[in-house]
Amino acid sequence: MLFNSFQFLLFFPIVTIIYFLLPYKLRWVHLLVASCIFYMAFVPIYILILLATIIIDYIAGIMIENAEGRRRRAFLILSLVANIGVLVIFKYYNFFAININTLADASKAGFSIPLLKILLPIGLSFHTFQAMSYTLEVYRDNQKAERHFGIYALYVMFYPQLVAGPIERPQNLLDQFHAKHDFSYDNCRDGIRLMIWGFFKKIVIADRLAIIVNNVYNDPRHFNGVALTIATLFFAFQVYCDFSGYTDIARGAAKTMGYDLMLNFNRPFASKSVTEIWRRWHISLSTWFFDYLFNPLVASLRKWGRWAIVFGLLFTFFLSGLWHGANWKYIIWGSVYGVALVYEFLTKNFRKKIFSVLPPTVNKTISIFLTFSFFVLASVFFRGKSVKDALYIFAHLFKGWKSVCSVSGIKSVITAIGGNDTVYGSFNVVIGFLLIAFLEIIQFRTKDTSPENIVRNSSSIVKWSYYYFLIIAIFVIGAYDNQEFIYFQF
Amino acid sequence: MKKKPLFFILFSAVLFLLVYLVQTGIDRSYNKNVSNKFTRLFNHKIDANVMIFGSSVAYVHFDPSIIKNVTGLSAYNMGWDGTFFVQYNCLIKEYLSYEKQCKYLIIAADIDNLGKNELITRPDLYYSHLSNSYVYNSLHEIEPDKIWKAKYIPGYKLTLLNKAFYNDLFIGSRIHKTDTSNGYEPQNLKWDKTGTAKPFNARYEERIYTQLQETINTAVKKGIKVIIVFPPMYEEGYRLVLNMDWLKEKYKVLTNKNVYMIDYTTDTMCKNRSYFYNYGHLNTGGASIFSTKIGNDINNIIATGHN
Amino acid sequence: METQEILTQMNSILSKVLRKKDIEVSVTTTASDVDGWDSLSHMIIIDSIEKHFGVKFKLNDIMRFNNMGDIVSNIQGKLSN
Numbered sequence: 001m002l003f004n005s006f007q008f009l010l011f012f013p014i015v016t017i018i019y020f021l022l023p024y025k026l027r028w029v030h031l032l033v034a035s036c037i038f039y040m041a042f043v044p045i046y047i048l049i050l051l052a053t054i055i056i057d058y059i060a061g062i063m064i065e066n067a068e069g070r071r072r073r074a075f076l077i078l079s080l081v082a083n084i085g086v087l088v089i090f091k092y093y094n095f096f097a098i099n100i101n102t103l104a105d106a107s108k109a110g111f112s113i114p115l116l117k118i119l120l121p122i123g124l125s126f127h128t129f130q131a132m133s134y135t136l137e138v139y140r141d142n143q144k145a146e147r148h149f150g151i152y153a154l155y156v157m158f159y160p161q162l163v164a165g166p167i168e169r170p171q172n173l174l175d176q177f178h179a180k181h182d183f184s185y186d187n188c189r190d191g192i193r194l195m196i197w198g199f200f201k202k203i204v205i206a207d208r209l210a211i212i213v214n215n216v217y218n219d220p221r222h223f224n225g226v227a228l229t230i231a232t233l234f235f236a237f238q239v240y241c242d243f244s245g246y247t248d249i250a251r252g253a254a255k256t257m258g259y260d261l262m263l264n265f266n267r268p269f270a271s272k273s274v275t276e277i278w279r280r281w282h283i284s285l286s287t288w289f290f291d292y293l294f295n296p297l298v299a300s301l302r303k304w305g306r307w308a309i310v311f312g313l314l315f316t317f318f319l320s321g322l323w324h325g326a327n328w329k330y331i332i333w334g335s336v337y338g339v340a341l342v343y344e345f346l347t348k349n350f351r352k353k354i355f356s357v358l359p360p361t362v363n364k365t366i367s368i369f370l371t372f373s374f375f376v377l378a379s380v381f382f383r384g385k386s387v388k389d390a391l392y393i394f395a396h397l398f399k400g401w402k403s404v405c406s407v408s409g410i411k412s413v414i415t416a417i418g419g420n421d422t423v424y425g426s427f428n429v430v431i432g433f434l435l436i437a438f439l440e441i442i443q444f445r446t447k448d449t450s451p452e453n454i455v456r457n458s459s460s461i462v463k464w465s466y467y468y469f470l471i472i473a474i475f476v477i478g479a480y481d482n483q484e485f486i487y488f489q490f
Numbered sequence: 491m492k493k494k495p496l497f498f499i500l501f502s503a504v505l506f507l508l509v510y511l512v513q514t515g516i517d518r519s520y521n522k523n524v525s526n527k528f529t530r531l532f533n534h535k536i537d538a539n540v541m542i543f544g545s546s547v548a549y550v551h552f553d554p555s556i557i558k559n560v561t562g563l564s565a566y567n568m569g570w571d572g573t574f575f576v577q578y579n580c581l582i583k584e585y586l587s588y589e590k591q592c593k594y595l596i597i598a599a600d601i602d603n604l605g606k607n608e609l610i611t612r613p614d615l616y617y618s619h620l621s622n623s624y625v626y627n628s629l630h631e632i633e634p635d636k637i638w639k640a641k642y643i644p645g646y647k648l649t650l651l652n653k654a655f656y657n658d659l660f661i662g663s664r665i666h667k668t669d670t671s672n673g674y675e676p677q678n679l680k681w682d683k684t685g686t687a688k689p690f691n692a693r694y695e696e697r698i699y700t701q702l703q704e705t706i707n708t709a710v711k712k713g714i715k716v717i718i719v720f721p722p723m724y725e726e727g728y729r730l731v732l733n734m735d736w737l738k739e740k741y742k743v744l745t746n747k748n749v750y751m752i753d754y755t756t757d758t759m760c761k762n763r764s765y766f767y768n769y770g771h772l773n774t775g776g777a778s779i780f781s782t783k784i785g786n787d788i789n790n791i792i793a794t795g796h797n
Numbered sequence: 798m799e800t801q802e803i804l805t806q807m808n809s810i811l812s813k814v815l816r817k818k819d820i821e822v823s824v825t826t827t828a829s830d831v832d833g834w835d836s837l838s839h840m841i842i843i844d845s846i847e848k849h850f851g852v853k854f855k856l857n858d859i860m861r862f863n864n865m866g867d868i869v870s871n872i873q874g875k876l877s878n
Contacts, residue, residue, distance in 0.1 A: 140857065140860055140861065141861070142861075275837075290836060294836075295836075295839075295840075295860065296856060296860065298840045299840055299843070299856055299859045299860070300856060302840045302841075302843060302844040302847075303844065305841060305844065306841065308840060309837055309840065309841070313837075345837055349816070
């Protein structure tokens with residue numbers, strides 16, 4: 001089930017109301033059933049995959065806790081192999097097969113591996129990682145194994161974060177399923193407020209920007225550098241609003257029932273370095289990779305000193321890119337970040353010295369600008385339809401800028417990227433810029449709290465007017481041609 | 491704490507009201523400012539002696555100015571691309587509810603006229619008229635789920651309003667040049683045979699055929715003469731339609747002293763490719779010739795009482 | 798070895814690795830309390846501690862270090878054997 005669907009609009013209030021009407025003992029059953037319905041709205045039969053990995057991980061958790069020495073490791077490996085195995089088969093098999101076939105063709109080896117015709121189960125990359133964090137934490141003695149099968153199943157399947165995160169940790173989530181949640185008006189209000197803001201970001205900002213981005217990125221050779229730059233800039237905000245909007249809806253939905261899911265985004269465009277981006281963007285994923293891949297890897301290679309870290313960064317971000325999609329363009333995107341982080345790591349003191357000659361505000365502004373520019377440029381690889389397209393776009397980003405030094409030049413660019421339709425096209429481009437400005441103003445004014453709280457301390461009239469404005473905007477300015485969440489295919 | 495749940499109810503109630511007002515406001519604004527043949531039809535502003543309904547085979551074939559020259563009768567072309575009888579039935583029914591009626595009602599029967607599309611064609615042209623029961627019933631036949639929600643759930647329709655709708659709303663009548671040509675849209679195109687050249691059966695649904703009968707009866711009761719027209723088809727394309735004869739028989743059943751059927755698929759112009767731009771559509775030149783022919787046939791009907 | 802002695806030596810190790818003066822740690826100090834001790838310099842610091850005290854930490858132990866006190870007790874355990 002998609003969050004931006006009519007079904008969800010019915011699903012959410014019904015599930016939440018029933019949750020509070022039921023006695024505590026039955027609530028996990030209700031949530032589990034609701035989560036199954038939520039998942040099965042996509043491809044019902046895939047629920048078997050979830051069931052299989054849940055059973056394996058449930059058993060593995062208990063066995064790890066009860067066992068000693070080597071046996072503990074064996075069960076951990078069983079869990080990891082099962083989860084990664086499922087991921088490899090459903091998500092990466094075809095990618096590997098295609099590449100092997102290409103090599104086989106080139107070397108005239110005379111064979112080719114058949115491709116599988118399967119649809120990627122939704123949320124696969126998310127719930128497998130969340131499940132693995134469970135067995136890993138049990139193995140590290142940071143978490144007691146969950147004996148209640150239903151609660152463990154709920155940990156994996158909890159519908160708000162089932163399909164696109166945040167990727168939770170057992171320490172945060174499992175205990176919450178054991179606790180008794182009473183109806184709290186504050187929680188409901190906070191949760192719904194968060195959901196409204198999330199829907200606004202996703203349906204109004206992200207999906208509307210997507211119209212322009214899709215026009216340009218589907219046929220980049222048709223457009224000049226100005227158009228490519230605008231579309232890429234729009235994409236940076238689209239992917240932020242899309243993904244963080246989805247996370248807000250997830251966290252908000254959980255909050256109404258009294259559950260707290262971890263923060264996944266924290267004003268990433270205010271990052272002053274590429275390293276900082278990953279402390280503010282998709283936090284649950286970067287901390288997952290950090291805790292379970294980077295740290296252990298670098299620890300075991302620590303005698304290499306700094307080179308352990310260099311290797312760790314490159315390898316971790318290579319895999320992070322691969323996590324995002326079974327395509328070379330994602331691998332390149334991830335690796336580009338790896339290289340940037342290595343650069344920042346190796347030159348840390350040098351850069352500090354150089355930048356310290358500037359006054360702090362200038363320093364901060366330049367850092368933010370450079371970091372944001374890096375983010376925007378890197379996203380060419382993320383959004384480009386192929387590596388070839390991405391390289392073409394890079395080569396042409398700065399061409400054709402002379403033509404916009406006139407009013408007619410600007411008009412023609414806007415018409416072109418809007419889809420050659422004077423009214424609707426210009427409308428979308430102008431609205432796109434206005435929405436970005438609106439978003440940034442709100443983010444800036446809520447630096448110390450969070451964006452959904454912007455009118456928290458205002459009078460009732462302002463509050464109500466603001467929320468009504470957001471909701472009406474979602475209906476009227478929202479774009480609805482079934483735009484899916486970008487991270488949906490992960 | 492008892493106040494708080496009331497708060498949610500009050501908030502939601504005001505929200506529903508607001509959404510409903512916005513929706514109604516947009517509809518009113520659309521009906522007032524957009525001047526295309528649909529809004530004019532629903533505002534009862536169309537007045538002609540010969541009313542023409544149908545899909546693109548009406549829209550691009552019948553030239554009202556030529557028909558007027560030949561017959562002396564004013565004509566209006568309500569045809570629209572891609573719409574089949576199940577969809578434009580509401581337009582006819584709405585017209586038939588006028589006080590002042592036309593003399594002749596032409597239904598241009600293209601191949602799939604009695605079939606159904608999966609999707610409504612150009613729903614944006616109808617969204618502001620969903621409170622009209624004819625419109626609702628017609629569209630509900632095609633996409634029941636979506637149309638039901640659009641009518642009864644406040645806000646749902648707002649999410650359907652798309653590029654085409656807003657284009658019309660903001661530019662208004664500027665892009666609809668067809669008001670000067672009384673609904674006719676000539677196609678100055680060169681021959682382009684697109685689509686597969688495999689034989690096929692025309693679509694047909696008994697239920698829609700029944701609706702056609704009912705509408706024709708309503709028209710006749712109001713003293714209107716109905717003319718079912720089979721527009722010309724390029725003969726090569728015509729031969730691909732396997733059940734054409736059967737279809738014509740079904741239409742023939744409907745004829746009587748007030749309901750005529752004129753079949754141009756056997757006319758000599760069907761052999762001449764230079765009149766067509768694809769198998770089923772005449773170009774400007776072809777349409778002019780055809781309009782003259784239909785004008786003459788109308789004159790025949792006036793004079794002799796049959797075609 | 799006494800806790801305070803270990804801590805004093807920690808101060809000089811951290812000063813050297815992080816290139817900062819006047820670092821003072823206690824058993825409750827965590828990485829976030831020390832300027833420059835972040836996730837990336839963490840392993841380098843661990844490595845330097847190991848080299849200085851002549852010990853080798855197990856991977857599992859490293860993952861469980863929550864504060865300076867954990868590291869100190871681990872070292873004391875190894876040195877007394």
